Amino acid sequence: MAQKPSIPKGTRDFSPAEVSKRNYIISVMRHHFEHFGYQPIETPSFENSETLMGKYGEEGDRLIFKILNSGDYLDKVPATELQTINYKQLTGKISEKALRYDLTVPFARYVVQHQGEIEFPFKRYQIQPVWRADRPQKGRFREFYQCDADVVGSASLWQEVELVQLYDAVFVELGLHGVTIKINNRKILSGIAEVIGASDKLIDFTVALDKLDKIGEEGVKKEMIEKGISESALQKVQPLFSFTGTISEKLEKLSGLLSTSEEGKKGIEELRFICDNVTQLGLQKANLDLDVTLARGLNYYTGAIFEVAAPEGVAMGSIGGGGRYDDLTGIFGLKNMSGVGISFGLDRIYLVLEELNLFPPTVTNSTKVMFLNFGESQAFQAMKVITILRQNNIKAEMYPDAAKIDKQFKHAERRNIPFVVKEINGDSFILKNLKSGEQSEIDLLGILEKLA
Amino acid sequence: MAQKPSIPKGTRDFSPAEVSKRNYIISVMRHHFEHFGYQPIETPSFENSETLMGKYGEEGDRLIFKILNSGDYLDKVPATELQTINYKQLTGKISEKALRYDLTVPFARYVVQHQGEIEFPFKRYQIQPVWRADRPQKGRFREFYQCDADVVGSASLWQEVELVQLYDAVFVELGLHGVTIKINNRKILSGIAEVIGASDKLIDFTVALDKLDKIGEEGVKKEMIEKGISESALQKVQPLFSFTGTISEKLEKLSGLLSTSEEGKKGIEELRFICDNVTQLGLQKANLDLDVTLARGLNYYTGAIFEVAAPEGVAMGSIGGGGRYDDLTGIFGLKNMSGVGISFGLDRIYLVLEELNLFPPTVTNSTKVMFLNFGESQAFQAMKVITILRQNNIKAEMYPDAAKIDKQFKHAERRNIPFVVKEINGDSFILKNLKSGEQSEIDLLGILEKLA
Numbered sequence: 001m002a003q004k005p006s007i008p009k010g011t012r013d014f015s016p017a018e019v020s021k022r023n024y025i026i027s028v029m030r031h032h033f034e035h036f037g038y039q040p041i042e043t044p045s046f047e048n049s050e051t052l053m054g055k056y057g058e059e060g061d062r063l064i065f066k067i068l069n070s071g072d073y074l075d076k077v078p079a080t081e082l083q084t085i086n087y088k089q090l091t092g093k094i095s096e097k098a099l100r101y102d103l104t105v106p107f108a109r110y111v112v113q114h115q116g117e118i119e120f121p122f123k124r125y126q127i128q129p130v131w132r133a134d135r136p137q138k139g140r141f142r143e144f145y146q147c148d149a150d151v152v153g154s155a156s157l158w159q160e161v162e163l164v165q166l167y168d169a170v171f172v173e174l175g176l177h178g179v180t181i182k183i184n185n186r187k188i189l190s191g192i193a194e195v196i197g198a199s200d201k202l203i204d205f206t207v208a209l210d211k212l213d214k215i216g217e218e219g220v221k222k223e224m225i226e227k228g229i230s231e232s233a234l235q236k237v238q239p240l241f242s243f244t245g246t247i248s249e250k251l252e253k254l255s256g257l258l259s260t261s262e263e264g265k266k267g268i269e270e271l272r273f274i275c276d277n278v279t280q281l282g283l284q285k286a287n288l289d290l291d292v293t294l295a296r297g298l299n300y301y302t303g304a305i306f307e308v309a310a311p312e313g314v315a316m317g318s319i320g321g322g323g324r325y326d327d328l329t330g331i332f333g334l335k336n337m338s339g340v341g342i343s344f345g346l347d348r349i350y351l352v353l354e355e356l357n358l359f360p361p362t363v364t365n366s367t368k369v370m371f372l373n374f375g376e377s378q379a380f381q382a383m384k385v386i387t388i389l390r391q392n393n394i395k396a397e398m399y400p401d402a403a404k405i406d407k408q409f410k411h412a413e414r415r416n417i418p419f420v421v422k423e424i425n426g427d428s429f430i431l432k433n434l435k436s437g438e439q440s441e442i443d444l445l446g447i448l449e450k451l452a
Numbered sequence: 453m454a455q456k457p458s459i460p461k462g463t464r465d466f467s468p469a470e471v472s473k474r475n476y477i478i479s480v481m482r483h484h485f486e487h488f489g490y491q492p493i494e495t496p497s498f499e500n501s502e503t504l505m506g507k508y509g510e511e512g513d514r515l516i517f518k519i520l521n522s523g524d525y526l527d528k529v530p531a532t533e534l535q536t537i538n539y540k541q542l543t544g545k546i547s548e549k550a551l552r553y554d555l556t557v558p559f560a561r562y563v564v565q566h567q568g569e570i571e572f573p574f575k576r577y578q579i580q581p582v583w584r585a586d587r588p589q590k591g592r593f594r595e596f597y598q599c600d601a602d603v604v605g606s607a608s609l610w611q612e613v614e615l616v617q618l619y620d621a622v623f624v625e626l627g628l629h630g631v632t633i634k635i636n637n638r639k640i641l642s643g644i645a646e647v648i649g650a651s652d653k654l655i656d657f658t659v660a661l662d663k664l665d666k667i668g669e670e671g672v673k674k675e676m677i678e679k680g681i682s683e684s685a686l687q688k689v690q691p692l693f694s695f696t697g698t699i700s701e702k703l704e705k706l707s708g709l710l711s712t713s714e715e716g717k718k719g720i721e722e723l724r725f726i727c728d729n730v731t732q733l734g735l736q737k738a739n740l741d742l743d744v745t746l747a748r749g750l751n752y753y754t755g756a757i758f759e760v761a762a763p764e765g766v767a768m769g770s771i772g773g774g775g776r777y778d779d780l781t782g783i784f785g786l787k788n789m790s791g792v793g794i795s796f797g798l799d800r801i802y803l804v805l806e807e808l809n810l811f812p813p814t815v816t817n818s819t820k821v822m823f824l825n826f827g828e829s830q831a832f833q834a835m836k837v838i839t840i841l842r843q844n845n846i847k848a849e850m851y852p853d854a855a856k857i858d859k860q861f862k863h864a865e866r867r868n869i870p871f872v873v874k875e876i877n878g879d880s881f882i883l884k885n886l887k888s889g890e891q892s893e894i895d896l897l898g899i900l901e902k903l904a
Contacts, residue, residue: 004564004565004784004785005500005503005561005564005565005784006500006565007495007496007499007500007503007561007565008496008498008499008500008548008549011496011497011498012496013493013494013495013496013562013565013566014493014494014495015493015566015569016491016492016493016576019491019492019493019494020492023492032842034818034847035842035845035846035847035848036842036849037818037819037847037848037849039468039471039818040468040471040472040475041465041466041467041468041471042465042466042471043459043465043466044459044460044463044464044465044595045463045497045551045581045583045595046460046463046517046583046595047459047460048457048458048459048460051457051459062522062523063522065498065519065520065522066519066520067517067518067519067520067551068517068518068519068520068543068546068547070514070515070517070585071514072538072539073539074538074539074542075539079534079535079536080535082531082534082535083531083532083534083535084531086524086526087524087525087526087527090526091520094520095520096460097460099497099519109457109459110465112456112457113456113457113458113459113465114465114467117467119863119866119867121852121853121863123849124468129497131497131498133522143496143497143498151852154852154853155853156852156853158825158831158835158850158852159852161835162835165839169842169843277832277835280832281832281835281836281839282839332456332457333456366486366489366491367489373610379610380729380732380733383610383613383614383729383733384733387617387733387734390484390487390488390621391621393487394487395486395487395489396487396489397488397489397575398610400573400603400606400608400610400611401573401606401607401608411571414571415571
């Protein structure tokens with residue numbers, strides 16, 4: 001192979017520094033997931049195609065990566081059939097497995113398959129890659145991690161309260177202050193649809209309303225009317241065009257607006273429970289806001305809808321989201337299992353932490369001290385000390401070859417190794433601090449103390 | 453979907469306890485990899501097919517999972533061609549990507565692709581799943597993790613010394629004492645081949661020799677002769693049939709045997725360096741042994757060959773292995789890059805720890821205390837305390853619904869939660885130890901102290 005090798009578009013190699021930073025974010029999430037009572041599960045990278053197909057709409061079906069059957073997969077497809085078959089029909093005959101597209105459907109499948117072993121309510125978290133055959137573009141990948149926490153088997157709104165706290169806890173520990181956790185409720189949206197007299201216009205309505213900041217009230221109304229929403233309907237929801245104030249004030253306005261909608265009133269009640277309790281329990285650093293334009297996942301969420309925005313001033317889409325789906329496992333035949341969950345966007349959180357310089361410098365610390373190599377007998381002395389250092393929890397290594405000293409020093413510098421042992425005389429060493437240039441003669445105890 | 457959902461054969465779901473135990477093993481490996489100076493990388497789950505195909509022999513090519521191209525993958529295959537095409541030819545036209553089969557080839561690809569950014573010698577570790585379309589059977593899976601540490605860009609034998617120490621360090625921390633690290637050298641095997649006068653008989657020879665314990669010297673010799681090895685050749689290597697003693701004694705015997713083979717003598721020299729230094733530096737708990745029947749990876753290893761056997765009495769194949777390959781990156785056009793590495797068998801190590809009951813009980817500890825739920829206002833009081841406990845690093849949760857008390861207690865018991873708060877009276881709580889049955893009235897400070 002003459003040409004330089006490459007990787008498929010939309011995929012990534014992660015360097016040591018990148019892996020360390022990603023693992024740092026993951027370990028913070030894992031810590032808080034577990035402190036909130038969520039337990040880890042893992043599911044296979046590929047599922048039977050029938051588990052995934054039809055669960056994400058037509059678009060989703062198209063974006064699911066399919067795996068070719070092993071062996072002679074054409075064995076059972078007659079050559080005559082091949083002449084007339086189209087690729088969609090053929091896929092069903094030559095592929096039985098597909099790569100995971102998200103973590104929610106595999107979770108639902110897991111719950112149904114293992115329902116006998118699971119103690120409900122079941123709080124689980126899952127941090128694994130998913131794959132989508134999306135057109136690759138900046139910030140959108142064909143392989144990326146999802147980090148989900150969900151609870152299934154309870155309709156209690158305390159779960160929603162807790163999930164808001166969980167977002168707060170994770171972002172606080174990551175040093176990411178000032179994120180805004182936006183909350184809405186599918187039932188509020190249904191109530192608005194009732195009031196404007198057209199549930200089929202709901203998405204048009206929320207999409208247009210979301211542009212209020214950009215194009216102003218007149219612009220938004222113009223767009224809505226173009227989409228077929230009547231003037232009189234718009235008058236009924238006029239307060240939504242100046243929908244500011246505290247959460248309580250917003251809930252008051254909604255109460256007025258949605259007084260004729262039973263479902264709308266139920267949504268207000270739910271939101272009030274969640275927001276009141278979150279506020280009274282107190283968030284550490286995050287802001288909570290009620291955003292009636294939040295229509296994320298409208299197709300499957302039935303109650304609360306969450307989305308997290310990065311702190312003001314950081315140009316980044318949402319860094320998390322979630323919601324409640326009353327019938328999580330129904331697709332696999334297990335009815336009446338309400339679920340609610342949130343997801344963290346690892347790649348975007350990474351970019352935000354990078355932009356705000358929030359990764360602790362220790363995260364990418366690797367080797368603390370490198371011993372120069374002067375040939376076999378000195379090297380043995382070095383390895384003796386290194387063995388002890390490692391057993392004492394100090395990251396140490398020796399340059400493997402007795403190369404030119406200059407080259408060895410450069411290696412340590414390029415790898416950001418802070419200390420070099422440049423000489424061993426019996427029981428004492430010359431330890432050099434590569435940053436300050438300072439060097440000192442020191443014995444084993446001294447080196448253990450200094451580098452601990 | 454009426455039938456209970458399932459997962460593809462050869463794949464696994466991992467329950468919370470299983471994930472926790474697997475993560476424990478991985479975290480121990482990660483810790484020591486990093487203390488030995490290895491840095492983490494990650495590569496994409498799928499590679500371009502040309503990166504993988506042809507690298508693992510014909511068998512490997514067959515066992516690689518191929519991914520169907522997205523969209524209308526038949527677009528460029530004329531229907532007339534489909535009539536006569538066989539599945540292998542078709543695969544090349546409808547699939548351009550394939551799932552990773554191991555971590556070594558992607559590592560070689562990574563090194564060549566990023567050679568400009570890498571500071572050599574490059575010590576990397578990688579812990580990721582791989583996929584093989586093997587026939588599933590007990591202990592063999594189609595998706596499993598590999599855990600590899602390799603160094604590329606140095607021919608120094610100190611790396612081999614260090615890798616033996618790394619095995620020792622990891623297994624000591626896992627509490628797995630008495631593993632045997634078996635070592636051999638490809639050059640010794642080549643030397644034996646020279647002496648018996650037939651390099652093509654080498655595998656037959658080692659396979660037969662490996663049965664010495666089971667079928668005795670006469671049985672082994674009979675098998676060798678059947679395979680076409682001459683009587684006179686066998687006389688030349690007679691000492692291999694009583695190949696016992698210390699490593700030094702074995703090296704002495706080999707010196708006699710292989711005195712006419714330059715390559716054999718080089719192998720002895722290398723083995724002596726490694727074994728002498730390992731012995732003098734001292735292993736904590738592992739045994740080192742020289743095993744001339746060790747022929748693992750004969751196709752690609754060029755120097756040291758390693759294999760780790762579980763402690764005596766545990767019926768389990770090798771739990772780790774590795775070796776040196778002088779031309780790791782040559783397949784991608786970068787010459788003269790010697791590499792040496794080892795691999796840990798996560799699944800088998802898991803089974804051994806399970807069998808010997810070596811997982812620390814704390815590994816699967818989840819929630820420490822559960823608060824009973826008596827309805828909204830009590831629940832709010834509980835959540836206030838829980839919020840504080842979590843901020844103080846105590847895993848706490850509330851039963852989400854105001855269910856019957858019996859049901860709530862059962863939930864805590866089934867989840868092995870050790871403490872339950874069964875009552876809140878103002879600032880004090882009734883805390884019950886579910887194991888001892890003991891209960892006490894306690895305030896917030898008391899609970900923080902007791903559960904810390």
